[in-house]
Amino acid sequence: MASAAEQMAANISLSSFSKATELKKRLWFTLGALVLFRFLSYVPMPGIDPRAMASLFATQRGGVLDFFNTFSGGSLERMSIIALGVMPYITASIVVQLGATLYQPWLALKKEGETGRKKLNQYTRYLTVLLTTIQGYWIAVGLESLGASQGIAAVVEPGMLFRVAATISLVGGTLFLMWIGEQITSRGIGNGISLIIMAGIVATLPRALAQLFEGGRTGTMDPLMIATIVFLAIGLVLFICFVERAQRRVLVQYPKRQTARGAMQQERSHLPLKINIAGVIPPIFASSLLLMPLTVLQMAGSKSSPDSGDWLITVSTFLQHGSPLYLALYGLGIAFFCFFYSAVQFNSEETAENLKRHGGFIPGIRPGKATENYFDYLVSRITTVGAAYLVLICLIPEILFSQAGVPFYLGGTSLLIVVNVTMDTVAQIQSHLIAHQYGDLIKKAKLKSGRRR
Template sequence: MSTLQNILAIPELRRRILFTLAMLAVYRVGCHVPTPGIDAHVLAKFFEGTEGTLLGLVSSFTGGALQQMAVFALGIMPYISASIILQLLTVVFEPIEKLSKDGEQGRKKITEYTRYGTIVLAVIQGAGIAVGLQSMLGPAGEPVVPNPGIGFILMTVITLTAGTAFIMWLGEQITERGIGNGISLIIFAGIVAGMPAAIVNSIRLVQTGAMTPTIVVFILALMLVTVGAIVFMERAQRRVPIHYAKRVVGMRNMGGQASHLPLKINMSGVIPPIFASSIMMFPATIANFIDAPWVRTMSTYLSPSHWVYNVFYIAFIVFFCYFYTAITFNPVNVADNIKNQGGFVPGIRPGKETADYLDMVLSRLTFVGAIYISVVCVLPTLLISQLNTPFFFGGTSLLIVVGVGMDTASQIEAHLISRSYEGFMKGVTLKGRHG
């Protein structure tokens, strides 16, 4: 309670938190504004069979907006895809790489390109959804779109693209004027929005006898243990010691300090499970639109309840962990920066040997991080398939919720520490050595 009072006592922090909550409320309202020209009842019946598919995964990230085909149905996924594409281009495309090293102006240009890419991807995805909606039929054969045609396609593309652009603007406003990372908080809000329905569903299962109270207690205990493990692993890091040699600059001795280079166990965040889930759920999604024997067979083998799915899922997670870490962390550049600053790792020669050493340490850490992410993502699947129990915060969703919560709490704590430091320094006059 005292912590909440300290937070509310700081006017700037209070304004930032209230602004963030207001923007998230606007986002949630938009998730319930329907797209014109769609029969909502038929669409709801169609989505009842999409759990465990790519549509179900994306719908959970959009807070159910895709399932209701609201104006925010595309969510923030086009922005995330555009950001990832730009990050990949910084490695393989030299002009983008130069922009990334061009300071604040370069970052602004990359952000501008990301916005353009978001609009392009939103138009493409919106057109695909519009065409797909025209071919969808409900259980009784009734069409999802009563009046298909070019007019419906254009209206849907414009509506969904405008919705994505507005969400992107909301995220940027939260990052600039609110607290926390706006894009991450929007995904966080979309996932958490499904929690009341999951709780009601669990209570209904207990009342009907489909799930015993013992299993409920077991799930809650396992959820607490899993959250604790995620918090521990997300904070865990390997600190590589770095010493700086003494230098004489004018009449003063510089350097001689000892520092460290923190390397997180999970350098890639939630990107690997998102990519792996998208790839593995693609066959199940195709099976909703193509009625062919080989598609149904492949969909059965690659369903979350089958061991083949789990093997490939873990393999993709490990692959993307190494791939994304290699993109975001360059040992050669880090080693060169340490060398240029007069630093060195004890027992390791500066330059190439330092780069090789950092690459070896990072490879081992990435392997541990990949195993940790795989366990967190596969555990809910095993619970659902083996114990026939619902596990709402599963896999990728659980990682996002805990990670975003930790990041937002850290930023609030930073504001509190900054405020305390300003109060401590109030009235103190700093003097120079000759003052």
């Protein structure tokens, strides 16, 4: 059932949107920042031969590089200055969030409010610089060694000068993207970092769809299979929208309070718990952990001796996309990270303590430890449903990828990110329109009260 705010947003007319000048400025700023991001994805890193780089990247298909290339909008394939995208920043944010839960000094900062949050954000930026520096230098060294082993001169002049220049370029590109994301969050619409990731994924979708329909035109794919894939993708999007909006509303009551007329009134509210508390973090972590060994094996295969080639081929076969072992490990990894990250995101002890401090309680549950245990039990049941949902969404595209040759860009993780970010952005636009409508009502009320005088 839609909330009152959603019903009000549905009744907002186009005329109110045309009058919302601040919202239009925010939308234009967000659009301009995303266009700048796409321009930067075509700026090559110094010392790289673009044509040789395309040939070299083609030899590493199916590894973790292909996974991160999807999130960077093809920047990694072209080895642009933003090849790493915002993934180092996301990794740093996750590490800081985990540290703020497990590390006592950071936990104390988290409880300080706005001041502590700014301090933790500063730690996130420092960690982003460190991670980007390490990954940038590793990529520079890897390009030199991989190009030499494959006989492809992707690096024009290998050496320490190239490594330093490549590392500085990648660090600068990632930090600039991080700054753009923060500017979108403060001056635009939606979460800037999430919008940048979504823009990278959406940028690769036209090529994936073109490959899909080209297969139907040339006869390499059955038209019935293509229609089935399209309808299944639409069904997955609708299913994601339904589950992401689903909530378990926990009834919370507060003691009776005396109103202005002297009557006693008992307040009630609801604590909403999302079915998918962990979001898109579990598929990203599980994919990275599974694809990393395959990429290492691919890079080590060129340097290995002929005797060790057999077991490398065997391991690569078992871990390739669509294999039963890969699907089983992928599903288990998603379920594990779903429970782990849900426990990090929702602190049952802190929630129970806050309710007790403000006099709130759950009917039939004693405040304090009993409420904490109830929240643990409730979150465990909800996370079970959320984990099953994520496993289903992510495994169906993987099976299609292996059986029907669907492009990798149409993965379940990509669909989750695109749908979640779109829903959050639309919700923020509705909030701005509702606030603008409230402002007009207040102005009209003031004018009417002034006329009566």
